Amino acid sequence: DTGVSQDPRHKITKRGQNVTFRCDPISEHNRLYWYRQTLGQGPEFLTYFQNEAQLEKSRLLSDRFSAERPKGSFSTLEIQRTEQGDSAMYLCASSRSSGNSYEQYFGPGTRLTVT
Amino acid sequence: AQSVTQPDIHITVSEGASLELRCNYSYGATPYLFWYVQSPGQGLQLLLKYFSGDTLVQGIKGFEAEFKRSQSSFNLRKPSVHWSDAAEYFCAVGLSGGYNKLIFGAGTRLAVHP
Numbered sequence: 001d002t003g004v005s006q007d008p009r010h011k012i013t014k015r016g017q018n019v020t021f022r023c024d025p026i027s028e029h030n031r032l033y034w035y036r037q038t039l040g041q042g043p044e045f046l047t048y049f050q051n052e053a054q055l056e057k058s059r060l061l062s063d064r065f066s067a068e069r070p071k072g073s074f075s076t077l078e079i080q081r082t083e084q085g086d087s088a089m090y091l092c093a094s095s096r097s098s099g100n101s102y103e104q105y106f107g108p109g110t111r112l113t114v115t
Numbered sequence: 116a117q118s119v120t121q122p123d124i125h126i127t128v129s130e131g132a133s134l135e136l137r138c139n140y141s142y143g144a145t146p147y148l149f150w151y152v153q154s155p156g157q158g159l160q161l162l163l164k165y166f167s168g169d170t171l172v173q174g175i176k177g178f179e180a181e182f183k184r185s186q187s188s189f190n191l192r193k194p195s196v197h198w199s200d201a202a203e204y205f206c207a208v209g210l211s212g213g214y215n216k217l218i219f220g221a222g223t224r225l226a227v228h229p
Contacts, residue, residue: 004158033216042119042205042219043159056216091158095215102147102166102215106158 002026004107006092012113013082020078021110025094032075033104034067036060037089049075050097082114117142119206121220128196129228136191136223138206147209148189149217150180154202162204165189176200201227 005024013019025032030051035043046065048056051072061067064082069075079086089111093104120139128134140146147166151159163174170182180191189206203222209215 035217040221042207042221043217045216045218048216093159102209103161103164104215104217105161106151108156108158111156 004092004094004105006090006107006110008110009108010111010113012115015082015084015114017082018078018080019082019112020076021090021092021112023075023077023092023094023107025074025092026105028096029094029105030072030097031095032069033093033095034075034077035091035093037091037109038087043091046077079112082112084114087112087114117208117210117218119208119218119220121204121206121223123223124221125224125226127226127228130198131195134191134193134196134200134225136204136206136225138189138191138220139187140189140206140208141187142208142210146189147215148180148182149207149209150174150178150189150191151205151207151219152176152202153205153222159205162191196225196227198227198229201225 007022032049034046037043046058047067049069064080067077089109091109092107095104118141149164150162153159162178165172165182173179178193203224205222206220207217
């Protein structure tokens with residue numbers, strides 16, 4: 001169990017640019033979640049995958065955001081035409097769908113700064 | 116709507132003192148409750164969880180929490196705080212219904228004085 005990994009750990013971009021983040025879940029976990037955390041707040045749910053199917057998207061996920069999980073393994077989160085309000089920590093988590101399925105394991109996050 | 120309230124934004128305790136962090140939730144069904152800890156620049160680490168059964172749950176690092184349905188609370192406690200416990204603590208409720216997205220409180224930042 002190598003844990004959830006995220007890449008990059010930090011990203012600085014200029015307003016209007018596109019960015020893509022990657023999350024590699026724990027290998028036997030078929031559920032994958034994305035959350036966003038702004039300064040001084042708790043994480044907020046963005047979207048959820050079970051295997052390759054995206055089953056829920058938060059209203060926070062505007063049409064500039066898109067997430068994929070091809071083949072039910074790693075996931076990517078893309079933000080198009082970034083805005084300063086997108087600056088946040090983007091957290092990925094994964095869990096099983098049986099047993100202790102409610103335990104979500106979080107990665108270290110990707111901190112995005114939009115200048 | 117589901118929500119989690121952590122009334123204390125910042126708490127400062129002396130090393131060796133006891134600690135209680137408050138958490139109140141609003142959720143119509145049986146809640147799945149969690150406490151996570153986040154050190155600066157790090158992701159979230161699960162301290163403990165409550166699904167059902169015994170309302171006093173033990174976690175890692177000497178933490179425990181008590182679920183009180185009548186008060187809609189899930190307070191985190193530790194009898195003797197160590198300097199390494201300084202971090203941000205988040206209470207979360209997991210929504211039942213199959214996949215359990217988490218709703219987090221705003222967090223409590225704990226400072227520990229030597």
